[in-house]
Amino acid sequence: MSMEATAWTQLHNVMNAQADRRPFDRATLRRIAAFARPHRRRVALFLVLSVATALLAVATPVLAGRVVNAIVTGEDGGTVTRLSLLIAVIAVAEAALGLVGRWLSANLGEGLILDLRTAVFDHVQRMPIAFFTRTRTGALVSRLNNDVIGAQRAFSNTLSGVVSNVVTLLLTLGVMLSISWQITVLALVLLPVFVLPARRMGTRMARLQREAAAHNAAMGTRMTERFSAPGATLIKLFGRPADESAEFAARAGRVRDIGVRTAMAQSAFITALTLVSALALALVYGLGGFYALRGQLDAGAVVSLALLLTRLYAPLTALAGARVEVMSALVSFERVFEVLDLKPLIEEKPDARTVPEGPVSVEFDDVRFGYPSADKVSLASLEDVAALDTRGGGEVLRGVSFRAEPGRTVALVGSSGAGKSTIAQLLPRLYDTDEGSVRIGGIDVRDLSADTLRDTLGMVTQDGHLFHESVRANLLLARPEATEEDLWDALRRSRLDGLVASLPDGLDTVVGERGYRLSGGERQRLTIARLLLARQRVVILDEATAHLDNTSEAAVQEALTEALAGRTAVVIAHRLSTVRAADLILVVEDGQIVERGTHEELLAAGGRYEELYRTQFESPGTQAAELA
Secondary structure, eight states: OOHHHHHHHHHHHHHHSOSOOOOOOHHHHHHHHHHHGGGHHHHHHHHHHHHHHHHHHHHHHHHHHHHHHHHHTTOOHHHHHHHHHHHHHHHHHHHHHHHHHHHHHHHHHHHHHHHHHHHHHHHHHTSOHHHHHHSOHHHHHHIIIIIHHHHHHIIIIIIHHHHHHHHHHHHHHHHHHHHOHHHHHHHHHTHHHHHHHHHHHHHHHHHHHHHHHHHHHHHHHHHHHHHSHHHHHHHHHHOOHHHHHHHHHHHHHHHHHHHHHHHHHHHHHHHHHHHHHHHHHHHHHHHHHHHHHTTSSOHHHHHHHHHHHHHHHHHHHHHHTHHHHHHHHHHHHHHHHHHHTSOOSOOOOTTOBOOOSSOOOEEEEEEEEEOOOHHHHOOHHHHTOSSOOOOOOOEEEEEEEEEEOTTOEEEEEESTTSSHHHHHHHTTTSSOOSEEEEEETTEEGGGBOHHHHHHHEEEEETTOOOOSSBHHHHHHTTOTTOOHHHHHHHHHHTTOHHHHHHSTTGGGOBOOGGGTTSOHHHHHHHHHHHHHHHTOSEEEEESTTTTOOHHHHHHHHHHHHHHHTTSEEEEEOSOGGGGTTOSEEEEEETTEEEEEEOHHHHHHHTSHHHHHHHHHHHOGGGHHHHOO
16 A cells, blocks of 8 residues: 555544543453454455455565565576566455455455344343434434444444554565665655645644534435425424525535645645655655665665555554544444343343233323433434433323223323323333333233234334335335235225225325325324224224314224224224223323213212313313413
8 A cells, every 4th residue: 555545644643533531441441352252254254355355465665575585696598587476466456465364354344243233232122212213313323324334334344453553664664774774774764744744634624524524414304304294394384495505505504615725735645744754754765875886785675665664654554543443433333232222111021921812901000100311221322412301200190090891991190290101101011110110911011022012013103104114114124924815894984995996006105205195094003003904902992083174084083993893992082072981981180080980970970070070061272272
């Protein structure tokens, strides 16, 4: 590698290095070693190849010097031919080892990326819902991409680079000193002129790059928010397109200016280093030629010194920035481990049980619960805050007890924020209770496996989420082994078969981000079809008909009637007309059940339910303010 290319690589490393220079304890290094352990044979082979490549790199200049000496001294052509052939063999061997080393490097690095990404992805999937409600999605994805790749560089680049550069440096210095220590020492005097500009320029350019990255991130966030269906709608309704365009153009213009300054700085830097390279070679040829003319050095030695010089500055420059590379990689590892060290609040027991066959009951027994504070479920770096909020833990549910008999429906009604949705979230174990227990089929949900919970219990929320995939893919999420007939049966029972049949690609029609290519009622019916396809025995409906017009609500109610048939159900509703037929209605206020009974019984009691009912049907305009 030429001095210019090496200098540019070093500059690039400085620009992309993290500023964090904190010391790392041995525990971090042990964890890194644990991830590398499955790849230890490839690591060892990689290091051996790196050393072999370094040996060959030093051999070529020495042999080139011998060729020159053979020509100058008039030796027979056979000597020159043999030396030339040996140089050719070494070149082929060096190229072959380089390719094998690159394959090992890529294999090792990509294998490490696979291990780290899989570990982080699996761990994040086990985190509670509270983690996702607080975390910036982009920051979390960055851990799976940028930081994992940064950690990969420790093995694919830094490790091999340090080993091969140290070997190359020691061998090159040894050979150069044995040829002429005077010229070697003088050549090393130019090293600070070569290295220091790289570090200074690297710091300056890193500052420019960070500023450009900040502007790019802001533009990316702005585009993500405004190019989504809800964001685009909001801008069209209330935004000022000219102001939006001006703000975007200002940031894009700043990135352009930084790009121009960076390009000019790079050009000036490389030009200066090319000059230093030429001066160093001039020194070797001038001083070496002087010694050769005086008979103190032969011509071949001068050529060897000149070639070795190019092999000397490259590893010296690379090793000068090795600490930066190592620290950068270690910071990436630490950021990955930071996520892996977040302890999931919900753990499956080793001896987890399954729900018995047949209809099952749902029971809450003196349940108390408060949402966990941020410091228990999140990281400041993932929330983009200086310190996590330690507040939280206040009781949301206070001694909630009720039982839904097998195949019966229990409805929860009450004011907004009373705790109804929290009750629904405890059933599928999105959170665990602080006190008391939640039981399905007589078994505490904390004793059940995650698989049996998913197979037993299904949920439809007021904003049924769909992925930016086909109708088929969104349905198969519930039951991957479902047949074509099963899919159409679920669509028919959810009153959606006619619509899907009319779509351009039928089941293979993409529904758009969050299902925005469908109407609200159609999205809800598709989530109900998914529920029907799953054939779960317990159903939770969390305001499944909220925000729908009368026509859509009627269609969804028909689908819900089909979905609830023969199933144990917990229904949360703000429209009391939808829960009149419930076997048991619970009125929840301030985290407690204040009334319970059938529709007729609660109306006759003249309590909170009667008040909610009267408010809703006598003054519809107050419905949104009073009810959830």
